[in-house]
Amino acid sequence: MIGYLLRRLGYALPIMLGVSFLCFMLVYLAPGDPLVSILPADASAELQKQMMQLYGFDRPLIEQFVRWLWRALQGDLGHSIATSRPVVDEVFKAVGNTLMIAVLATLIGFTLGALFGFVAGYFRNSWGDRLASFVSVIGVSLPNYWLGMVLVIVFSAQLMWLPATGAGPGGSGSWTWDWEHVQYLILPALTMSFIPMGIVARTVRALVADILSQEFVVGLRARGLGEWGVFKHVVKNCAPTALAVMGLQLGYLLGGSILIETVFSWPGTGFLLNQAIFQRDLPLLQGTILVLALFFVALNLLVDVLQTIFDPRIERG
Amino acid sequence: MKPTHSARDPRDLGGPRQPLLSVRELKKHFPLKKTGLGLRGPRLAVRAVDGISFDILKGETLGVVGESGCGKSTTARLLMQLTPQDSGELVFDGLSLGSPGLSLRDYRRQTQMVFQDSYSSLNPRMTVEDSIAFGPTVHGVSQREALSRAHDLLARVGLEPARFAGRYPHELSGGQRQRVNIARALALEPRLIILDESVSALDKSVEAQVLNLLQDLKQAFGLTYVFISHDLNVVRYMSDRVLVMYLGEVVEVASADALFEQPLHPYTAALLRSMPTTDPLRRTEQAPLSGDPPNPIDPPSGCRFHTRCPDAQAICRTRTPVFGEAMPGRSVACLKYEPGSGYAASTIALKEVPHA
Amino acid sequence: MTAATFTDTRGRTPVVRSRGHGANVLRRLLRNPVAMIAATIILLLVLMAIFAPWLMPADPYATSMLKRLKPIGTEGLPLGSDELGRDLLSRLMLGGRLSLFMGIAPVVMAFIIGGGIGILAGYAGGWLNTAIMRCIDVLYAFPSVLLAIALSGALGAGITNALVSLTVVFIPQIARIAESVTTQVRRSDYVDAARASGASSLLIIRKHVLGNVIGPIFVYATSLISVSMILASGLSFLGLGVKPPQPEWGLMLNTLRTAIYTQPWVAALPGLMIFITSVSFNMLADGLRSAMEVKQ
Numbered sequence: 001m002i003g004y005l006l007r008r009l010g011y012a013l014p015i016m017l018g019v020s021f022l023c024f025m026l027v028y029l030a031p032g033d034p035l036v037s038i039l040p041a042d043a044s045a046e047l048q049k050q051m052m053q054l055y056g057f058d059r060p061l062i063e064q065f066v067r068w069l070w071r072a073l074q075g076d077l078g079h080s081i082a083t084s085r086p087v088v089d090e091v092f093k094a095v096g097n098t099l100m101i102a103v104l105a106t107l108i109g110f111t112l113g114a115l116f117g118f119v120a121g122y123f124r125n126s127w128g129d130r131l132a133s134f135v136s137v138i139g140v141s142l143p144n145y146w147l148g149m150v151l152v153i154v155f156s157a158q159l160m161w162l163p164a165t166g167a168g169p170g171g172s173g174s175w176t177w178d179w180e181h182v183q184y185l186i187l188p189a190l191t192m193s194f195i196p197m198g199i200v201a202r203t204v205r206a207l208v209a210d211i212l213s214q215e216f217v218v219g220l221r222a223r224g225l226g227e228w229g230v231f232k233h234v235v236k237n238c239a240p241t242a243l244a245v246m247g248l249q250l251g252y253l254l255g256g257s258i259l260i261e262t263v264f265s266w267p268g269t270g271f272l273l274n275q276a277i278f279q280r281d282l283p284l285l286q287g288t289i290l291v292l293a294l295f296f297v298a299l300n301l302l303v304d305v306l307q308t309i310f311d312p313r314i315e316r317g
Numbered sequence: 318m319k320p321t322h323s324a325r326d327p328r329d330l331g332g333p334r335q336p337l338l339s340v341r342e343l344k345k346h347f348p349l350k351k352t353g354l355g356l357r358g359p360r361l362a363v364r365a366v367d368g369i370s371f372d373i374l375k376g377e378t379l380g381v382v383g384e385s386g387c388g389k390s391t392t393a394r395l396l397m398q399l400t401p402q403d404s405g406e407l408v409f410d411g412l413s414l415g416s417p418g419l420s421l422r423d424y425r426r427q428t429q430m431v432f433q434d435s436y437s438s439l440n441p442r443m444t445v446e447d448s449i450a451f452g453p454t455v456h457g458v459s460q461r462e463a464l465s466r467a468h469d470l471l472a473r474v475g476l477e478p479a480r481f482a483g484r485y486p487h488e489l490s491g492g493q494r495q496r497v498n499i500a501r502a503l504a505l506e507p508r509l510i511i512l513d514e515s516v517s518a519l520d521k522s523v524e525a526q527v528l529n530l531l532q533d534l535k536q537a538f539g540l541t542y543v544f545i546s547h548d549l550n551v552v553r554y555m556s557d558r559v560l561v562m563y564l565g566e567v568v569e570v571a572s573a574d575a576l577f578e579q580p581l582h583p584y585t586a587a588l589l590r591s592m593p594t595t596d597p598l599r600r601t602e603q604a605p606l607s608g609d610p611p612n613p614i615d616p617p618s619g620c621r622f623h624t625r626c627p628d629a630q631a632i633c634r635t636r637t638p639v640f641g642e643a644m645p646g647r648s649v650a651c652l653k654y655e656p657g658s659g660y661a662a663s664t665i666a667l668k669e670v671p672h673a
Numbered sequence: 674m675t676a677a678t679f680t681d682t683r684g685r686t687p688v689v690r691s692r693g694h695g696a697n698v699l700r701r702l703l704r705n706p707v708a709m710i711a712a713t714i715i716l717l718l719v720l721m722a723i724f725a726p727w728l729m730p731a732d733p734y735a736t737s738m739l740k741r742l743k744p745i746g747t748e749g750l751p752l753g754s755d756e757l758g759r760d761l762l763s764r765l766m767l768g769g770r771l772s773l774f775m776g777i778a779p780v781v782m783a784f785i786i787g788g789g790i791g792i793l794a795g796y797a798g799g800w801l802n803t804a805i806m807r808c809i810d811v812l813y814a815f816p817s818v819l820l821a822i823a824l825s826g827a828l829g830a831g832i833t834n835a836l837v838s839l840t841v842v843f844i845p846q847i848a849r850i851a852e853s854v855t856t857q858v859r860r861s862d863y864v865d866a867a868r869a870s871g872a873s874s875l876l877i878i879r880k881h882v883l884g885n886v887i888g889p890i891f892v893y894a895t896s897l898i899s900v901s902m903i904l905a906s907g908l909s910f911l912g913l914g915v916k917p918p919q920p921e922w923g924l925m926l927n928t929l930r931t932a933i934y935t936q937p938w939v940a941a942l943p944g945l946m947i948f949i950t951s952v953s954f955n956m957l958a959d960g961l962r963s964a965m966e967v968k969q
Contacts, residue, residue, distance in 0.1 A: 014807065015807075015810055015811055015814050016814075018807075018808070018810075018811030018814070019811055019814050019815065022811065022812075022815075023823075026823055026824075026826075026827040027827070029824070029827040029828055137952060137955055137956070137959075138952070140899075140955065141899055141903075141948060141951040141952040141955050142948060142951070143903045143906060143907065143923075143926075143944055143947050143948065143951070145907060145910055145926070145944075146926060146941070146944030146945075146947060146948065147944075149926065149930065149933060149940065149941065149944065150941055150944070152933060153933050153937040153940070153941065157933055157934045157937055158937070251816060252816045252817075252818075254816070255815070255816030255818060255819035256816050256817070256818030256819060258818065258819075258822055258911070259818070259907050259910065259911070262910075262911060263930075273822060273826070274911065276826070277822070277826035277911075277913070278912070285823075285826060285827070289819065289823045292816075292819055293814065293815050293816075293819065296814065296815065296816055296819075297814050300814070397865075397869050399865050399868060399869060421871070422871045425869060425870060425871035426871060428869075429869060429870075430866070430869055432862045432865070432866065434862060437861050437862040437863065438861075438862035438863050438865075438866055439863055440863040440867075440881050440884070440885070441694070441885065442693075442694055442884040442885055443881075443884075444690065444691070446688065448863075451867065451870065451872070451880065452870035452871075455870050455871055455872040455876065456870075456871065468688075478688060479687065479688055479689065480689070482688040483688040483689050483690030483691055484691050485691055485693075485694075488691060498866075501866065505870060
């Protein structure tokens with residue numbers, strides 16, 4: 001068991017290294033000099049050379065990468081060019097905000113998706129099944145930013161029940177869990193929940209239908225187990241995979257929140273990314289992407305490991 | 318394809334006394350994936366084939382028998398070079414495989430195989446005639462000529478070309494597919510055909526037809542067969558000589574009749590006793606072989622069979638028998654027949670005389 | 674089972690040939706009503722996009738400060754006008770070109786590149802497979818949206834850059850499927866039989882592997898088209914893809930955002946187009962998958 005864990009970790013480490021290297025290289029993908037965003041274009045050659053030495057751009061690539069990585073591991077991701085604040089602070093504050101809507105969205109999506117999926121799987125080819133399939137196709141075909149806009153149109157502009165943008169009257173700095181603030185959460189989280197809902201519904205439907213068609217279920221019923229008992233069995237069998245899918249969806253939401261956060265002006269990591277891109281704030285861009293990507297890899301690892309622990313069918317070691 | 322049994326094959330090099338294929342000390346181990354950190358202890362491996370040597374004579378059918386896991390299928394794959402061996406040599410009609418005289422490509426023209434699963438051995442996307450014609454086209458035969466040959470072969474194996482050539486594998490029954498596989502094997506005009514459990518998956522009646530077909534083809538084309546099977550009755554029917562394998566090693570080789578009438582190796586004897594029979598005078602009171610075969614990763618010391626052998630003695634645990642000729646035409650790997658091995662022969666004598 | 678279709682005399686005897694696999698899939702697909710509706714919608718959209726310059730009622734670039742944000746059904750502006758007074762119907766029609774192109778082109782390129790890489794890795798096996806797939810895994814470790822935005826953000830706005838970043842996003846996904854399917858096929862007995870006849874690896878890939886592997890990869894790729902469309906228009910929505918004043922549905926959603934308070938239905942129209950196209954592609958992809966799945 002420990003051997004399996006260590007091996008899995010050993011597999012994840014080179015991936016993380018590769019991911020870090022890719023993030024690092026993003027700066028060099030950008031057309032033009034990395035200095036372009038720091039210095040005005042008409043800076044003297046002398047100044048340019050000084051800045052290059054200061055930032056270490058004149059050193060070989062590998063050396064730059066190692067230095068950057070070393071600093072990153074110690075928690076130093078540089079400073080935002082726009083705000084001069086440490087990148088790490090900005091990113092982690094934003095991550096907290098994104099997690100709020102992402103976790104809520106995942107919970108909503110998972111609950112409703114599992115519900116639809118169960119109904120569909122149990123009552124195959126009935127109207128419930130058709131409805132659930134319909135919902136799941138919608139879920140994955142909707143551009144979520146468009147859905148966000150539509151919800152804003154309906155609930156904010158027309159009905160005026162919920163606010164359209166922002167993170168509360170005091171901004172993200174002062175958050176309390178009261179209606180004043182929570183109402184800002186609802187629309188973004190709801191919008192984000194659609195894709196996970198669709199995917200969870202589809203997965204659960206397939207799982208439930210598959211389990212119900214297996215012979216051991218016939219055996220259970222033949223031995224007199226009532227429907228409730230069968231239901232518990234089905235849940236037990238679906239749970240590991242369904243939860244794994246949920247975990248992965250949370251990861252995707254964390255990484256892909258930029259569109260929703262732009263629509264709702266929610267001050268999360270996506271919003272931060274948006275700023276970084278348009279201000280060509282490369283340290284901020286690099287740092288944010290690195291944190292998000294590594295988060296995703298770590299989450300995948302966690303989901304894998306948990307699945308192995310809880311699903312007796314998977315071979316370990 | 319015209320050669321008949323009596324005419325000499327123009328490709329024949331060494332004459333009838335030279336073995337068609339001589340297998341020398343073939344070894345194949347499959348290393349296991351690392352467990353734990355894999356850093357401690359020697360790397361374990363499944364010793365699938367552990368140094369086997371035997372000859373396949375021209376024009377014979379050599380049957381190969383043994384339990385599951387004894388290495389039969391690995392041996393078949395090694396003979397076809399679908400898996401390269403770790404060590405050991407294959408000598409085909411006097412030429413060593415890999416030497417300048419015999420390239421892998423030339424070898425593959427002369428040795429072909431018919432697999433067990435008739436469905437998975439045919440490309441589901443190719444028609445029957447295309448599957449058969451593929452081999453010849455690889456070796457330079459024109460498409461037209463290859464298809465024509467395919468049609469001839471289909472007719473030869475009993476499938477009417479007009480009806481079957483344009484069909485896909487899923488449209489045929491198991492027996493028909495196996496005939497197609499045989500036709501495909503024949504398309505390259507080989508001298509040696511390896512039949513790896515080729516009839517095991519067929520219904521009995523179909524099996525009988527295919528076996529008879531195989532006998533006909535052997536006569537007509539002067540073929541040599543290696544017939545691998547777990548069905549001892551079929552092996553007896555088809556084979557001239559029989560080779561018995563146990564846990565990656567050859568334990569006995571003899572002519573079919575001799576082997577079935579008087580098995581020398583205790584394992585062979587046990588195998589034969591486990592054949593079900595409808596003769597009321599031959600009743601089985603005890604299971605002839607007990608337990609599962611030992612682990613090929615860590616085979617028993619000395620003679621590998623000693624853990625299940627009814628005639629085992631203390632010496633069998635420490636001394637490994639040598640595979641040698643016990644009588645003319647019969648080879649066996651058992652300490653009983655090895656002079657000077659330390660095996661107490663008197664026990665045999667004791668058994669034959671119940672009352673002292 | 675399947676009825677015969679034509680006689681083939683490439684060999685000597687005239688032979689009656691059965692319908693091939695592709696033909697069977699097509700036949701099943703044609704019988705699927707949902708898939709056929711979806712295919713029709715897509716066809717109409719594609720035709721609309723191709724012939725847009727001739728079908729458009731008005732100039733999609735002509736601005737007019739007086740006619741800004743007119744509602745649907747206005748005289749001369751059947752679907753209303755955008756924030757610069759341009760006719761929305763014309764812009765939607767022309768916008769279809771770029772939106773559809775950005776949906777399909779990256780998938781096609783990823784299919785070729787990713788498919789090639791995956792098949793190579795799958796057939797080669799061993800250390801080459803591991804090396805290639807590890808590199809692919811690094812890319813796969815990013816959530817798609819993040820990777821697309823990261824690459825686009827670094828490369829800068831513009832259609833070519835967006836195309837490149839989307840292709841890079843899809844290559845690992847297709848490569849994984851390709852590798853998985855190819856590894857399976859590689860292990861089958863008929864490939865062994867082909868090797869046993871002395872064929873070279875290249876020949877085996879061409880004649881035996883490709884035919885059996887392209888199907889599943891293709892089906893997977895079609896399911897990516899809708900994702901690509903949504904991602905591409907998402908990039909434009911963020912200002913990273915198509916640049917104004919070119920019409921593209923995602924970009925139009927961006928510029929119309931402020932109009933949701935005054936002309937909500939006009940503002941929502943481009944998104945509706947994306948949605949309809951996306952659903953159709955998904956339905957078609959589902960239908961294709963069902964048609965291929967049936968064990969013959």
